[in-house]
Amino acid sequence: MTRFSFSINATDGKARRGSISMQRGEIRTPAFMPVGTAATVKAMKPESVRATGADIILGNTYHLMLRPGAERMAKLGGLHSFMNWDRPILTDSGGYQVMSLSELRKLTESGVEFRSHIDGSKHMLTPERSMEIQRLLGSDIVMAFDECPRADQPRDEIAESMELSMRWAKRSRVEFDRGGEHAESAALFGIQQGALIEDLRKVSADKLIDIGFDGYAVGGLAVGEGQEAMFATLDFAPDQLPQDKPRYLMGVGKPDDLVGAVERGIDMFDCVLPTRSGRNGQAFTWSGPLNLRNARHAEDTGPLDERCSCPTCASYSRAYLHHLQKSGEILGAMLVTEHNLSFYQQLMQAMRDAIGAGQFTQFASDFRRDYLKADT
């Protein structure tokens, strides 16, 4: 059985349509991965996540190592059976969240020492420990351990951080390959750094290619630089990575971010936006985002989106969803999250179809015309 293979079956400009084959299932690309932070895609049952069209979800190493703990998870049979999701799971390395969420961090060549944001307990993450945790979780796509600097730091700090991440990428590769059975069934992705700087991105890409990975992530974007700067970087960064491997833009993004990134050659995405927004009453539609708390929805018997095929749009009015949000009801979070994840998957499917039909430019133009309307 194939451990990992990626094939591109259509291209349109820089946009690519393809498929990743793994033992736990196929991943159609361009792919959007819902985020299952703490072993649950928030407010969703796993069968409902699958029904939206998701082929793969993401789990967070940082959260899971703290609770329930990696060794405990292994003892319980791994993340898949724990959360009742039998398809592929990509896990991040913990590097990003340890810097954004934990307390009292100490960064050295070896790794990062930190205290848990939950109970203050002391932990250490290194490339080796990150690989071990992701192996204990039973991850299908393992991410190399890296450091993600702020994009607005001086060039020399960006360069220094990137070089450290590349040394950690090498250590991640070595440790992953020592993983026995797990290494024979899982894949390892490297992460390009270098912030917004083209030549640093190129150095990073070349070092990663030299090490060799199953796929390559564009890291260090969507950290506050804005869509224009992100797109400017995506105008060159994906081209520096291998054509025949999947390219994953981490932590992105808004629907219009996804369209612009696919246009620039990205194959995979993850983001908390559809789930987090769903809990806050923000719904995504083909006509743009809308806030269900707005009083104008109180007597609107129409669905969230006339074009949407999700269970929420089939059975519930905007008026009802408005009522649930105003009342702080859990069902409101459930129904809008389900819609948002469905909408994201419908958007990915529409992009895959447009690439296959050789009409991606037209699709992207039509999408932006409808989605970026001012009055939503």
Place this chain on the structure above:
Amino acid sequence: MTRFSFSINATDGKARRGSISMQRGEIRTPAFMPVGTAATVKAMKPESVRATGADIILGNTYHLMLRPGAERMAKLGGLHSFMNWDRPILTDSGGYQVMSLSELRKLTESGVEFRSHIDGSKHMLTPERSMEIQRLLGSDIVMAFDECPRADQPRDEIAESMELSMRWAKRSRVEFDRGGEHAESAALFGIQQGALIEDLRKVSADKLIDIGFDGYAVGGLAVGEGQEAMFATLDFAPDQLPQDKPRYLMGVGKPDDLVGAVERGIDMFDCVLPTRSGRNGQAFTWSGPLNLRNARHAEDTGPLDERCSCPTCASYSRAYLHHLQKSGEILGAMLVTEHNLSFYQQLMQAMRDAIGAGQFTQFASDFRRDYLKADT
């Protein structure tokens, strides 16, 4: 088509098994009605509520009149389509919750003036307004408007309150019957009061019977008097009500309360316990309640209940449910609520089966032996 009919198809001691036929569907009795306070059974999709075996749910007049409002609900097509539940809905009268939740109440012969606990706005509930609201909601089983006194008040206050409720019951009947189409499709239940006092309960029952209702509720219990006093009252109160009409014990209760009340001739129940407990991590099982926050569940790969047929027990371990509770995840509320509602419906089905087999005494004895164990 039948507006409302009740038939008893088996009895065992005082326990009765039967069926209520209404236009929106059949209600198997003894029946447990999940509570859908604010137009949602909290943390559950309506199709999942139905899948637990629920034939009917309860809606709260007090909550719905304040948000989204009765007139708005009528404009939107009524409660059933609003919340996507097409089977029977029983609505309470608002009388109980206006006394327990609202602020600045003023009780007169006419009704109750109060301020909303949501926004402080002033409202008036009378028997006539309660009937109108329940009609605007599109209720299938309408409850007469009553006052529910504390059970520990002096006899003369209990008597006075009961007499007021009986005058309101008459006014409820008159107003309900003026409801045109709604009166031709819905049913009206009266509510017996009189706290724990047998002769007052008898006076109340006789006055209700004189007015005439489709069913009769035993009100004023489960307000803090304890199970022993409640059962002592249920030893006589149901017998004072008509044999050939359904008897509904409002706001009850724990699983062992249900068994003891069915044993004493009760046909219908509602309670927030399975849903509220589900959100707090308390699960009901055939071996008694258990608290999922307890650390002893952290590595338990078994289901909540080996005998349970619900989706939660089919796919998730106690260890996972413990993790979700500790992490404050919405999915924890969803899965435990679904289990609890399923458990309640399995209990009702088991009671209906036992009555049909003429083995209710044995069933109740076996149930209590397993459920009331000390070490759960």
